[in-house]
Amino acid sequence: MKVQPFDLSNSRILVVDDNQDNLLVLQTVFKRLGWKIDQVGDGEQALQYLNHMVPDLVLLDVMMPGIDGYEVCRRIKKQPEFSELPVIFLTAMGEMGHLVKGFEAGAVDYIPKPFSLKELELRVLTHLKLRRAMLEMQRMAVTDGLTGLFNHRFIVDSLNSRIEEAQRYAQPLSLIMLDIDYFKSINDSFGHQTGDLVLEGVASKIKECLRKVDLCGRYGGEEFLVILPNTALEGGLQVAEKIRETVQTANWGVQGLQAAISGGVAQMGKETSSELLSRADQQLYHAKDQGRNRICF
Ligand SMILES: [Mg+2]
Incomplete structure (x- = not known):
């Protein structure tokens, strides 16, 4: 059986960062890949955004005015509908303790600044693929193969x-x-x-x-x-x-x-x-x- 590769070109990514320069850089890189980028400047706005939109991945800054990134991540992960939503921390705080804290909050990856844009792109791509595969497996687990109805x-x-x-x-x-x-x-x-x-x-x-x-x-x-x-x-x-x-x-x-x-x-x-x-x-x-x-x- 030949498996079709996932089409990730129309992926939607939410970037949460209070630094306008970071937002601009990411915007340039991701647009080139055909991904849609939505940006918000703090955690409160991120949670509001997620009330009416489900992105394919979230890039999350740690230090922001108001609620910090860890808390935002914990609140996202508390909601069952976001259990498979990959959250990646993008942060200047590269020490080991922070990294562990990020994973404990429910993140799938942690990228310390400064980072290579290529590395960021590849890591994001990996998690987008994993998410797609996970959703596809969940769909297949409840679907009848022939009719497409529920099993x-x-x-x-x-x-x-x-x-x-x-x-x-x-x-x-x-x-x-x-x-x-x-x-x-x-x-x-x-x-x-x-x-x-x-x-x-x-x-x-x-x-x-x-x-x-x-x-x-x-x-x-x-x-x-x-x-x-x-x-x-x-x-x-x-x-x-x-x-x-x-x-x-x-x-x-x-x-x-x-x-x-x-x-x-x-x-x-x-x-x-x-x-x-x-x-x-x-x-x-x-x-x-x-x-x-x-x-x-
Ligand atoms: Mg910041």
């Missing part, structure tokens, strides 16, 4: 957390369990490549029918699970019916090929996720039993 484990984990959330805020939640009809015959008659094409196609048709807040995963071979937060049974039925119709009317570009899908819908009651899953599954079973290409609830 079984992630969608079931999500169901648990969404149920907890819905119960805490007294909101409804609906679940749709879907299964492609006669999928084995599709594979047998048209071959597994076409079978895969149908799986991918159905996955993207399901996604088309969903809102941004809804979650969809590949539950099993040709089985899909859709979580609809803040949605009562009636809304769930509408979505399921829309999916069924979209799949039925789809053109697969293969002579003689048609696909259909059956679904079971259940609204969350005072029950565990596995009880809810099994109710949706029972309804799916009814849909199959009653002739397929239909939604039961």
